[in-house]
Amino acid sequence: MKSVDNQDISGISEVLADRYRAGVGGRIHWLTYHLHKGRVTEFGEALICALATCENRLPGLGKRLVDELIDTAYTPSAQDPVAWRAGFQQLLQKFAEIVVLRALLEASWPAGAQFRHEPANPTSGRRPELAVELEERVYLFEVKCPSLVDHQTARGANPRQIPARSALGDALRANPDSSEPVTWPRDNVLKDFLESAEDKFSGFSAKDTVGVLVVFWDAYMYEPISALNYPRSGLLTKHSFHQVNGVRVPFDAVDGVIIMNHLAVLHAGAQEQGNAHRPGYFRIDHVDGGLPNVWCQNIGGAQLDPFLMEAFDAIPVEDAGPVEYRPHEFIVWINLPD
Structure with a gap:
């Protein structure tokens, strides 16, 4: 283009x-x-x-x-x-959609790509954010931006955090200590997003389909990564906590999730508090030395094309080095404000 x-x-x-x-x-x-x-x-x-x-x-x-x-x-x-x-x-949420739509429309698609904004799924009637149709396959994208206000408040005040479901988290829930409150995982939010994307993507086309869920988050990237990839309970692992009759819900129509660390950029820009860690509010700039976005692939999901990884400034989550990008079971915060 x-x-x-x-x-x-x-x-x-x-x-x-x-x-x-x-x-x-x-x-x-x-x-x-x-x-x-x-x-x-x-x-x-x-x-x-x-x-x-x-x-x-x-x-x-x-x-x-x-x-x-x-x-x-x-x-x-x-x-x-x-x-x-x-x-x-x-x-x-609208800002997040604009960021993603722009990135996709400017991406290096093969010649002949056809774009449809919010097309209806012929099976469910649900509408993904964007469909991009090529001769041999269809790409579907859904964009989600969670409300993190209460969660951010708890994270800033509580001395302990459980980013992913675990036996330790179960023990803390069973024996709460009012003197050391806990910030609990937002994994149900990710589950709801995956369910929504599955409903919008499944049965969309007779062609091969690549389904991509894009989730915006703040700088605490370990939170969605833990919810998706924590080995003992992550939604995109074989031990997912989301099961029906003891069987993992696979979200077969969702090939993977792009987690964007762009929420703080939009939040700060809208309130004229600077541009956080990326210079472009509504463009996914490629910042040398900056923290990347990540691609979390579903079990059995298709690899995301290199040109789309570049368009989203994303790397495979397993290649991310910073500790903020690793799944965590338990975090103890120190030097919290009195």
Whole structure:
């Protein structure tokens, strides 16, 4: 596919920015500050550029994404903090989708690739985020961005953490100690994501299908990696805790999971707190020496193509060196705030 320079999309960017402003009218909305006419922020410029790129590569997609951002409900936090948090989480989910859609539309696909945004699965009626059809196979992508606010609060306060299900975790649950509270794993969230992707991918096409679940997380990458790959209970291992009648649920339509450490980038950018560890808010930059995204392959799943690994700045999880990328059973935090 041809490259897109800034001049190609500058006109589209203006149209999309004006579409957002017209859609929210005079209301205070999530992005009115970032997209205020005449003083668009750095984050706002990055967002509109990503939307314009999507529109340029797949006509109609950028406009649809703008309309979805407009429809994302905003409630002032002072009036209803619960509704505000729910709306902000929904906004982060849309941001995550935009990051992935842009990366996929800009990836080095073979000639003739056909893109469909949220196509209906003929079997289940469920809609994956994107389908990319080649002559010999179909690639399906689903994007998930969990709500981590309460979990992050617990992680920052509790002296002990259980990232994966284990006998030790069972013992701590059976004998709780109120003086040393525990941060529990988010593995049920990953299970739900896998179930959703399985439902959207299974039976989608008579062609060979490659199903990829993309999950956004913060810098604590060992948490989703432990939930997926911990040898004694990980969802993508033969000893998965998710079983029916003693038999592992295999998620056969999901070839693997890409875990993105990009959530902090979006969160910080939206609140003008910097760009965390990657310079591009809505682009998956390849940062020399930076922490990569990872590919966790399912049992029996297809290998992810090298050009897609590059597009997501991902490496196989088993090749990741930092301790933050290894499955853990038990963590003791020290020097927590009083």
